Amino acid sequence: MKLLLINPNSSAGMTAGIADAARAVAAAGTEVIATQPGFGPASIEGHYDEVFAAAGVAEQVRQAAPLAPDAVLIACFGDPGLDAAREATDAPVLGTAEAAFHVASMLATGFSVVTTMTRTCVIAEHLVLKYGFERRCRGIHGTDIPVLALEEAGDTLLAQIEASARTALAQDHSGAIVLGCAGMAGLCGTLQQRLGVPVIDGVAAAVKLAEALVGLGLRTSKHGDYATPLPKLYRGWAGPLGW
Template sequence: MKLLLINPNTSLPMTRSIAEAASAVAAPGTEIVARCPTFGPVSIEGHLDDAFGAAGVAEQAMVAAREGFDATVIACFGDPGLDAAREALPGPVLGIAEAAFRAASIVATGFSVVTTMTRTCVIAERLVSRYGCESTCRGIHGTDIEVLSLESCDEATLARIEAASRVALARDRSEAIVLGCAGMAALCEELQRRLDVPVIDGLAVAVKLAEALSALRLRTAKRGDYAPPLSKRWTGWAAGFGRDVTA
């Protein structure tokens, strides 16, 4: 299968590291193409960043719409632009937060999220509500680790995430940890070994779910609100997309 991986921020090093993490769990024969927007912030750490990240996801989804991808994964824990990408693309589109929440709810009766900046916890809280996981998500914990510091994560950073996870497990009475940033993907295996509980990396789960949905030949429904975008004239820097929206 051919899998599109969209990193909603514009950090090329993080895009490469996310692609490597996805490739590590992908099945033989899965081709992963990783891309990021041509504009926007280098990291997503707030509502304004999230809004531009969503626009960047939409941009990349529209560019890829006629390239024959079997499925798409949005590699940011805020799932920015998820609905827009589902509208633009024919194959299934997965957000890593939704994928992580679903997996965590299967392997544990309660889980906690450990993420980067505390200011982004409200974004995760809203996603918990959107995905109907209020009864299983028992807490969301910020570490105030900057996203870009995860590009070259050292032992001190790993130790901070471990410590926050231990606090979350005890305080929330949780049985699993969800990592709240795609940049934490490479830390999942080591954290699981240290904590001795399921540690869920949404990127890995989304890749495997994308493969499963592709194998089952399930695609995004194109009746109702995920129907293809209407053809219309666009203006400004995005004028070219008006000609592309013909499906």
């Protein structure tokens, strides 16, 4: 199968790192095509950044139509542009947060999220409510690690994330940790070994769920609000993105 992996920020280094993490868990027959928007923020650390990131996701899904990907993965824990992407293609579209929440809920009665900037915790809270996981998510913890710092995540950052996860497990009485940033994907195995609980990376979870959906022959419904966008004029730089 052909998997389109979209990093919604404009950092080429982070795109490469996320792609490596996706390929590490992908099945032998899965081709991972990694891309990023042609505009927008270098990292997504707030509502303002997310608006441009969502538009970038829509841009990449539209431009990738000739490739006919079998599934699309949005590699940002805010799942920016997820609903728009599902309108723009009938391929399954998975966000890392939604995928991680589903997987965590299958492994523990409650989970905690450990993410980057504290200011983005409210975005994760909104997603927990949107996806209906408020009874399973017992806490969301910010580390105030800048997203781009994860490109060179060394022992100090790993220790900081581990400490936050241990605090979350103790305070929230949770049984699993969800990593709240696609840039943390490469740390998942080490953290799981050290913490002794399931640690879920949304990138890996989304890759495997995408493979399962494709294997089942399932597509995004075009009945109702995920129907193909209505034809209309798009102006300015968005002109090529209209139907």
